[in-house]
Amino acid sequence: MSIRAKRKDDHIDISQNCADGPEKNGFEDVVLIHQAVPELDLEQIDLGQQFLGKSLRYPLLINAMTGGTDQGHKINRALSELACQFGVAIAVGSQSIALSDPERRASFEVVREVNPHGLVLANISALARPDEALQVIDMMQADGLQLHLNVPQELAMREGERQFKGMLDNISHIASASPVPVIAKEVGFGLSQESAAMLFAAGVKILDTGGQGGTNFVVIEDRRQGCFDGELDHWGIPTAASLAEILSLQLPVQVIATGGIRTAVDAAKAIAMGAQLVGMAAPLLKLYFSQGAVALPEYLRQWLYRLKAVFLMTSAADLTSIQEKPLIIKGQTQAWLEARQIDCRLWSRRPNH
Numbered sequence: 001m002s003i004r005a006k007r008k009d010d011h012i013d014i015s016q017n018c019a020d021g022p023e024k025n026g027f028e029d030v031v032l033i034h035q036a037v038p039e040l041d042l043e044q045i046d047l048g049q050q051f052l053g054k055s056l057r058y059p060l061l062i063n064a065m066t067g068g069t070d071q072g073h074k075i076n077r078a079l080s081e082l083a084c085q086f087g088v089a090i091a092v093g094s095q096s097i098a099l100s101d102p103e104r105r106a107s108f109e110v111v112r113e114v115n116p117h118g119l120v121l122a123n124i125s126a127l128a129r130p131d132e133a134l135q136v137i138d139m140m141q142a143d144g145l146q147l148h149l150n151v152p153q154e155l156a157m158r159e160g161e162r163q164f165k166g167m168l169d170n171i172s173h174i175a176s177a178s179p180v181p182v183i184a185k186e187v188g189f190g191l192s193q194e195s196a197a198m199l200f201a202a203g204v205k206i207l208d209t210g211g212q213g214g215t216n217f218v219v220i221e222d223r224r225q226g227c228f229d230g231e232l233d234h235w236g237i238p239t240a241a242s243l244a245e246i247l248s249l250q251l252p253v254q255v256i257a258t259g260g261i262r263t264a265v266d267a268a269k270a271i272a273m274g275a276q277l278v279g280m281a282a283p284l285l286k287l288y289f290s291q292g293a294v295a296l297p298e299y300l301r302q303w304l305y306r307l308k309a310v311f312l313m314t315s316a317a318d319l320t321s322i323q324e325k326p327l328i329i330k331g332q333t334q335a336w337l338e339a340r341q342i343d344c345r346l347w348s349r350r351p352n353h
């Protein structure tokens with residue numbers, strides 16, 4: 001097995017046994033207002049939307065995890081069947097392994113095979129060459145391209161990348177060459193206002209927070225004999241703060257909130273704040289290994305029921321409506337936003353018209 005393939009399987013093995021965090025995702029500080037008289041039936045709640053030209057039934061992205069190994073092939077098949085069944089979006093893990101070894105393509109392509117009409121995202125490093133980016137899009141007949149930003153993970157890895165200069169120019173070249181929209185995604189350390197503004201200026205119109213609170217690749221790499229020795233476990237921006245940072249710029253971008261989204265309540269909070277979609281990765285993998293692929297649909301069915309329930313209790317029949325409801329940001333997230341001169345009234349004074 002190549003070093004890269006071994007690393008991919010290591011990530012899956014270790015992430016299964018890693019707890020979330022240690023930092024929280026920040027949504028414990030976000031409060032939706034309960035409405036005792038919602039005047040809605042549950043069946044009226046419609047969480048569908050058009051995204052990247054495809055119809056989604058729910059605002060959920062099964063986020064990038066795997067491919068490139070036999071194990072990854074099986075997981076990708078199961079996750080893509082799930083995405084197809086529920087009408088949610090799905091991304092594959094980094095496809096660079098399939099560029100150097102074409103035999104590994106099938107473990108990614110299976111995602112499109114089982115879900116021919118669904119919303120599928122390709123994935124590669126933001127440091128990849130533009131021609132490589134075009135190849136991974138083509139491999140998936142992808143609706144969008146995720147470019148992952150993972151500087152802390154690379155620095156934690158003994159064999160990791162050490163040269164990051166020129167990344168923004170590279171993203172800009174990929175964005176102008178790409179036939180599909182480009183999504184810049186962090187992998188668990190969060191996007192700041194500054195990073196979001198730079199990415200937008202480089203031509204990226206969709207940003208994935210990939211914030212703290214869930215999977216932590218510094219912790220995972222340290223378990224693989226990384227270089228940080230536990231000292232950087234708390235590094236990064238919690239997902240709720242990252243989301244608020246990006247939204248406060250009021251740029252014409254769409255935002256995906258990923259990083260420690262576990263409960264339907266947290267998902268509803270992220271969408272209410274202004275996220276277009278929420279992304280989830282590790283919980284689905286953990287369930288796959290603990291209870292098998294058969295457990296995934298029932299898990300998601302219950303989770304989506306709870307998501308609809310939260311919408312109903314805030315008196316919101318759809319995504320647009322919940323984004324007009326007032327919400328409160330308190331505690332550490334409020335302190336964070338105040339320190340960054342971001343006005344919480346952007347959310348608490350809604351509707352703003």
Ligand SMILES: Cc1cc2nc3c(=O)[nH]c(=O)nc-3n(C[C@H](O)[C@H](O)[C@H](O)COP(=O)(O)O)c2cc1C
Nearest residue numbers: 063064065093094148187214215259260280281282
């Ligand atoms: C096992 C594993 C492998 C991952 N591989 C990738 C990857 O190849 N490319 C990528 O952009 N993100 C990758 N991620 C990051 C996820 O897409 C997501 O951003 C991150 O796990 C935070 O979400 P979570 O807290 O719900 O797990 C991976 C996550 C896990 C758990």
